[in-house]
Amino acid sequence: MSALEIQHMHRKGNKIAMITAYDYPSARHVEAAGFEVVLVGDSLGMVVLGYDTTQPVTMEDMLHHCKAVRRGAPSRFIVGDMPFGSYDPVAKAVTEALKIPTIGIGAGPHCSGQVLVYHDLLGLMHHPHHEKHVPSFCKRYAKCGEDIHQALLAFKNEVHTQEFPTEAFAPYKMSADEAAKFSQLMATDEGDRVQQGEQIAKKLKDADEYEVAKLY
Secondary structure, three states, X not given: OOHHHHHHHHHOOOOEEEEEOOOHHHHHHHHHHOOOEXXXXXOHHHHOOOOOOOOOOOHHHHHHHHHHHHHHOOOOEEEEOOOOOOOOOOHHHHHHHOOOOOEEOOOOOOOOEXXXXXXXXXXXXXXXXXXXXXXXOOOOOOOHHHHHHHHHHHHHXXXXXXXXXXXXXXXXXXXXXXXXXXXXXXXXXHHHHHHHHHHHHHHHHHHHHHHHHHHO
């Protein structure tokens, strides 16, 4: 997707679909979905780097993420935000005055196209800190963050309760010959390993008792 193709869409009155991406994996998804334009937004400061605002994002940060997105979406038109300090023009007046397309985010329907933040659109961020920072203009098309959160909890719980892995998820088996050779190999230093294990267990027990004693 080139600038000329974007201009051609604009001249024909076709709307331009744009979305944010900040890294190689998200860019691969965006590439596959066929968005015309990919924005590497300074919103990466909050949704990727963990800042409270976009202000700490540097030019080096933007370049780093733009390069990763280009590798993930080689055929898309990539736009990178300038760091904090860039101006935000009035969308309708600028769109009418310019001969090139404008892309809006929270600026109303009068721009040539629209962009939303990848993480916001998919509802990826489950943490309450992020929830309060999602702008009111963002429409959520999914609640992936909740699904991710529940999946992580389920995995952790199944590990703790020994429900995972079952035999169905342990497909790799040794042949009888390999198993016999492995058992023979393990037997060669079994005595040393048992002795070392007992020594380590004693050290750990002594350390635990020392820590408990310190608490009281």
